[in-house]
Amino acid sequence: MAEQISPDLFNHLVELAALELSAEDAEYLRDQMNKQLKSIEELAAIPIPEGTPSAAHGVPFPSELRAPLRKDTQVQAPEAADIQVGAPQTSDGYFVVPEIPHQDLD
Amino acid sequence: MHLADLSAHQLAELIKKKEVSALEATEAALERVHAVDGDPGRLDGPADEVQKVHAFITVTDERARQQAKDIDARLAKGEVPGPLAGVPYTVKDIFAVKDVLTTAASRILSNFVAPYTATPVARMDAAGAVMLGKVNLDEFTYGSSTESTAYQPASRNPWNPAHVPGGSSGGSAAAVAAGEGALSLGTDTAGSIRQPAAFCGIVGMKPTYGRVSRYGLIAFGSSLDCPGPMARNVRDTALMLNAIAGPDPRDSTAAATPASDYTAALEEGVKGMRIGLSPDYDKITFFNAETGEIDSQPLPKEIADAVLRAADKLSDAGARIIENVPMPHTRYGIPAYFVISRVEAASNLHRFDGVKYGYRTALKPKDLRDLYRKTRAEGFGPQPKLRILMGMYVSAAQYSEQYYHRALQVRSLIRGDFDAAFDANGTHKLDALLTATTPTTAFPVGDIYGDSVLMQYADQLAVPANHAGVPAISLPAGLSGDKLPLGIQLVGPDFSEATLLRAARAYEATTESDAWRAERPQVLAGI
Numbered sequence: 307m308a309e310q311i312s313p314d315l316f317n318h319l320v321e322l323a324a325l326e327l328s329a330e331d332a333e334y335l336r337d338q339m340n341k342q343l344k345s346i347e348e349l350a351a352i353p354i355p356e357g358t359p360s361a362a363h364g365v366p367f368p369s370e371l372r373a374p375l376r377k378d379t380q381v382q383a384p385e386a387a388d389i390q391v392g393a394p395q396t397s398d399g400y401f402v403v404p405e406i407p408h409q410d411l412d
Numbered sequence: 413m414h415l416a417d418l419s420a421h422q423l424a425e426l427i428k429k430k431e432v433s434a435l436e437a438t439e440a441a442l443e444r445v446h447a448v449d450g451d452p453g454r455l456d457g458p459a460d461e462v463q464k465v466h467a468f469i470t471v472t473d474e475r476a477r478q479q480a481k482d483i484d485a486r487l488a489k490g491e492v493p494g495p496l497a498g499v500p501y502t503v504k505d506i507f508a509v510k511d512v513l514t515t516a517a518s519r520i521l522s523n524f525v526a527p528y529t530a531t532p533v534a535r536m537d538a539a540g541a542v543m544l545g546k547v548n549l550d551e552f553t554y555g556s557s558t559e560s561t562a563y564q565p566a567s568r569n570p571w572n573p574a575h576v577p578g579g580s581s582g583g584s585a586a587a588v589a590a591g592e593g594a595l596s597l598g599t600d601t602a603g604s605i606r607q608p609a610a611f612c613g614i615v616g617m618k619p620t621y622g623r624v625s626r627y628g629l630i631a632f633g634s635s636l637d638c639p640g641p642m643a644r645n646v647r648d649t650a651l652m653l654n655a656i657a658g659p660d661p662r663d664s665t666a667a668a669t670p671a672s673d674y675t676a677a678l679e680e681g682v683k684g685m686r687i688g689l690s691p692d693y694d695k696i697t698f699f700n701a702e703t704g705e706i707d708s709q710p711l712p713k714e715i716a717d718a719v720l721r722a723a724d725k726l727s728d729a730g731a732r733i734i735e736n737v738p739m740p741h742t743r744y745g746i747p748a749y750f751v752i753s754r755v756e757a758a759s760n761l762h763r764f765d766g767v768k769y770g771y772r773t774a775l776k777p778k779d780l781r782d783l784y785r786k787t788r789a790e791g792f793g794p795q796p797k798l799r800i801l802m803g804m805y806v807s808a809a810q811y812s813e814q815y816y817h818r819a820l821q822v823r824s825l826i827r828g829d830f831d832a833a834f835d836a837n838g839t840h841k842l843d844a845l846l847t848a849t850t851p852t853t854a855f856p857v858g859d860i861y862g863d864s865v866l867m868q869y870a871d872q873l874a875v876p877a878n879h880a881g882v883p884a885i886s887l888p889a890g891l892s893g894d895k896l897p898l899g900i901q902l903v904g905p906d907f908s909e910a911t912l913l914r915a916a917r918a919y920e921a922t923t924e925s926d927a928w929r930a931e932r933p934q935v936l937a938g939i
Contacts, residue, residue, distance in 0.1 A: 326789040345699040360820035364881025373668045394772035407779040
């Protein structure tokens with residue numbers, strides 16, 4: 307079977323995933339993806355009866371098992387400064403990032 | 413017996429009676445850590461240290477001493493500081509603990525000091541347990557051996573440090589087995605509590621999905637992740653589940669029904685219980701990289717025999733063993749998991765971007781997009797990268813029907829196997845299914861690491877319970893010829909933790925005089 311993830315498709319995924327890879331890492335990861343896909347191919351052969359639902363969770367969540375929705379009230383979060391302590395760069399309560407790239411839409 | 417080797421319930425009793433202080437128990441556990449653990453895992457640390465356990469990433473010894481002193485002070489005032497008062501335990505480093513380094517074993521969180529505490533940890537605190545520190549795991553929990561941690565040396569198996577402890581809760585299982593704390597808080601997404609418990613000869617329970625809150629757990633597969641207890645015996649497991657289970661307004665997927673007292677019926681035995689054996693759990697099915705085919709082999713004899721021995725013992729204790737229970741979709745657990753877990757992982761990993769917390773590249777990025785790329789390239793190891801890429805591929809619009817939606821339907825079929833087996837009006841009417849936990853004993857370090865497909869298949873007997881959301885417990889069931897632990901598993905219907913623990917305790921009671929119970933892990937020789 308031909309490789310499903312070609313180098314071009316792989317590079318596209320790397321871009322979407324906001325990653326950069328060395329040539330060596332790219333080769334390893336692309337190879338592993340193709341091996342995993344061969345294993346996943348087994349799914350295609352499973353007879354799935356008509357009307358089988360998609361299960362977002364294994365355990366059903368009837369209303370008696372679910373926590374009721376919270377009231378929609380405003381609650382002051384703890385000091386923002388405590389949360390921002392771990393941020394790489396902040397200024398006056400804002401997160402600081404490099405320039406945001408702009409793209410002109412057609 | 414050394415204080416570090418006492419069970420949690422024995423220790424709690426001695427502390428409550430003031431025969432031992434919480435501080436003495438903590439010091440004994442820290443002394444054990446000092447004796448067996450070696451260097452904690454660290455970024456760019458050596459991968460080839462093999463003599464020690466290396467369970468820890470962060471030892472919080474001063475915090476532990478302070479917690480213990482507080483317990484002792486409350487006891488001195490006549491207060492009862494909780495059912496686990498003074499019991500030392502460890503936390504898999506995937507749970508946020510306020511003011512403590514919380515790394516997920518990844519460089520991308522290597523400087524992350526959590527601003528809040530996860531609910532299961534807060535509940536252990538409230539029960540009086542003393543946290544010794546944060547223990548190692550596969551990076552973001554992505555693995556079955558703990559080898560993928562960015563914090564090296566990775567944890568080793570206390571029974572033979574040349575072998576892996578399993579994973580991803582490998583540090584947790586290794587710590588408990590070596591007496592570095594009586595308990596550990598782990599997580600199980602595809603067997604990550606049960607498989608290392610089996611590899612290290614301890615008890616590990618994956619509760620029903622939603623029984624234990626995920627608030628403060630760094631997410632992997634949000635529809636699969638279950639925090640749960642790891643301990644050296646069944647009573648300790650039940651006590652820890654008592655502490656951590658229950659509704660939580662901070663996690664909307666936590667079940668709203670109250671938890672039971674899991675110790676109440678622990679000694680009531682298995683008389684009348686219906687325990688099933690399934691031929692679909694008697695074999696291992698794996699992807700053969702050389703032929704590209706799916707091969708199937710019976711379980712190794714030592715493991716199959718351990719399951720049959722357990723069935724005999726449970727039968728002698730009064731359970732009815734029901735053979736030939738069909739679980740026909742078991743073998744699809746791994747392929748479906750490959751899809752569902754990767755989609756959820758990719759989604760959950762997008763938040764790590766070098767902006768709000770955690771690691772940021774030291775290079776000068778040209779714009780925000782470049783910052784994301786460089787930070788994530790440097791911060792994530794190969795396993796998270798692989799899961800992100802795979803998750804994005806199988807959920808892409810043009811492939812999601814073929815892969816993701818199909819996998820979710822297969823999850824329904826797997827759930828259907830359990831529903832039929834446990835149906836009170838069905839053919840088998842099981843209270844629990846008895847299986848092996850793992851298809852092998854602990855494998856040697858380096859044997860499988862790097863082959864993401866083979867590594868995933870280490871979870872194939874455990875993962876169906878995650879797809880179905882049902883509870884499952886792994887129990888020690890003897891030692892192999894080369895002195896590595898064997899594990900068996902009991903799986904039950906939703907919210908049947910009390911019944912599973914009762915059956916587990918009955919099995920444990922029948923094996924208490926077995927010769928293997930007297931054996932100790934290799935790293936404890938001379939201690």
